[in-house]
Amino acid sequence: MPxxxxxxxxxxxxxxxxxxxxxxxxxxxxxxxxxxxxxxxEDLVQETYARALKAxxxxxxxxxxxxxxxxxxxxxWLDRHRREGRRPxxxxxxxxxxxxxxxxxxxxxxxxxxxxxxxxxLVAGEIEEALMALSEDQRTAILLDxxxxxxxxxxxxxxxxxxxxxxxxxxxxxxxxxxxADYRREEDR
Amino acid sequence: MSCAEARPLLLDLRRRRLAPEVEEAVRAHxxxxxxxxxxxxxxxxxxxxxTQRLPRHAAPDGLRRRVAALAxxxxxxxxxxxxxxxxxxxxxxxxxxxxxxxxxxERRSGREASALSALTEEAVSDHLRVLASQHPLExxxxxxxxxxxxxxxxxxxxxxxxxxxxxDLRLEGGAVGYFLDRKAAVVxxxxxxxxxxxxxxxxxxxxxxxxxSADAPAPDSASSARGFNVVLWRANxxxxxxxxxxxxxxxxxxxxxxxxVARP
Numbered sequence: 146m147p148x149x150x151x152x153x154x155x156x157x158x159x160x161x162x163x164x165x166x167x168x169x170x171x172x173x174x175x176x177x178x179x180x181x182x183x184x185x186x187e188d189l190v191q192e193t194y195a196r197a198l199k200a201x202x203x204x205x206x207x208x209x210x211x212x213x214x215x216x217x218x219x220x221x222w223l224d225r226h227r228r229e230g231r232r233p234x235x236x237x238x239x240x241x242x243x244x245x246x247x248x249x250x251x252x253x254x255x256x257x258x259x260x261x262x263x264x265x266x267l268v269a270g271e272i273e274e275a276l277m278a279l280s281e282d283q284r285t286a287i288l289l290d291x292x293x294x295x296x297x298x299x300x301x302x303x304x305x306x307x308x309x310x311x312x313x314x315x316x317x318x319x320x321x322x323x324x325x326a327d328y329r330r331e332e333d334r
Numbered sequence: 335m336s337c338a339e340a341r342p343l344l345l346d347l348r349r350r351r352l353a354p355e356v357e358e359a360v361r362a363h364x365x366x367x368x369x370x371x372x373x374x375x376x377x378x379x380x381x382x383x384x385t386q387r388l389p390r391h392a393a394p395d396g397l398r399r400r401v402a403a404l405a406x407x408x409x410x411x412x413x414x415x416x417x418x419x420x421x422x423x424x425x426x427x428x429x430x431x432x433x434x435x436x437x438x439x440e441r442r443s444g445r446e447a448s449a450l451s452a453l454t455e456e457a458v459s460d461h462l463r464v465l466a467s468q469h470p471l472e473x474x475x476x477x478x479x480x481x482x483x484x485x486x487x488x489x490x491x492x493x494x495x496x497x498x499x500x501x502d503l504r505l506e507g508g509a510v511g512y513f514l515d516r517k518a519a520v521v522x523x524x525x526x527x528x529x530x531x532x533x534x535x536x537x538x539x540x541x542x543x544x545x546x547s548a549d550a551p552a553p554d555s556a557s558s559a560r561g562f563n564v565v566l567w568r569a570n571x572x573x574x575x576x577x578x579x580x581x582x583x584x585x586x587x588x589x590x591x592x593x594x595v596a597r598p
Binding site: 165166169170172173174177178182183184185186187188190191192194195198199228255261264265267268269272273276287291296311314315318321322325 | 345346351369372373375376377379380382383384385387388389390391392393394396397398400401402405407462463465466467472488511514515
């Protein structure tokens with residue numbers, strides 16, 4: 146489902162401007178995984194704050210501040226892609242109606258204790274590389290979940306229904322398990 | 335509950351998002367199904383990898399300082415606009431100046447230095463971001479006649495894209511970026527083997543140093559930060575920052591040539 150691209154969503158009611166600084170690490174972390182580059186990530190976060198603070202006076206019904214900022218960041222990133230004439234990489238199956246993936250990697254994880262123990266030995270670089278190999282929407286769904294976003298908050302960021310977040314996250318995790326299983330298979334050779 | 339019904343609920347079980355009766359049904363199924371227990375354990379292993387091993391990138395200190403400055407900026411402007419004190423302040427300042435003129439001059443020079451330093455730091459940060467970016471240019475060009483129109487509709491002002499006849503100076507292209515809290519035209523040049531960035535932006539609400547207010551930059555007007563030199567000037571209501579690692583005198587001379595060709 147394409148993301149509705151309102152330039153800046155409604156600002157949260159009653160928040161203090163200084164509170165936005167509490168989320169700079171989370172924003173930068175997501176920006177790093179979106180842009181794949183520290184300089185572009187810094188630029189994106191600065192643009193996010195400029196957009197957010199400009200819209201700060203538009204108080205409407207209470208919205209979770211962190212999710213509001215993340216949505217602005219993602220919209221800014223998608224805008225940049227459009228300006229550059231590029232399309233963010235999207236996964237093929239996002240809708241709840243799509244069948245569950247039948248991934249060989251999933252089977253590896255569930256084969257036995259030995260296989261699961263091998264997965265526990267994966268190192269940071271492998272996990273990061275596998276995550277970066279996912280499409281942008283899958284990567285974002287996983288990172289928001291890791292940040293502890295509820296389905297409703299993630300839905301605000303991704304511009305979709307909470308039910309869609311559930312199926313998107315499920316598919317993203319399945320795809321990530323499959324990528325990670327590939328590392329184990331390569332090591333076994 | 336069947337395996338097909340239980341599997342999609344295993345992550346919700348870990349996140350404690352299930353209604354009590356559904357959670358009870360899933361747990362009852364897990365108690366009697368080794369396959370689903372392993373799947374639930376696999377969800378836990380993936381959670382551990384993501385929360386404990388996946389690198390979490392912390393914001394660099396420079397970025398933290400810049401966004402803190404952005405967040406602090408707006409209320410100051412609002413106070414200036416609305417508060418009674420701000421209306422009285424000029425009169426008070428005028429009175430005090432009679433008695434403590436020297437002190438005020440010193441403070442003004444302090445503010446001046448602070449404004450110059452803030453603009454210089456931001457210009458250098460923007461230049462570094464262009465250098466480090468994987469996609470620094472949104473329009474690549476062989477001439478200013480291509481780059482200048484490209485900004486139309488992307489900015490709410492029309493930046494000059496000067497290209498003076500200077501040996502070994504070439505126009506590489508442009509992009510839209512941010513200078514502090516506002517959009518900026520980012521024009522990229524090459525001078526011999528040096529990268530030169532011209533930033534053009536609106537100056538409303540910015541503390542602007544007096545030494546950078548002249549129509550044309552003076553030969554000694556370059557400021558520097560982190561090994562880069564910056565020349566600032568204002569023209570036609572817009573602010574300009576020229577940034578590079580070429581020496582300060584050459585950069586100021588180059589800036590003067592930019593001003594000369596951009597003048598209507």
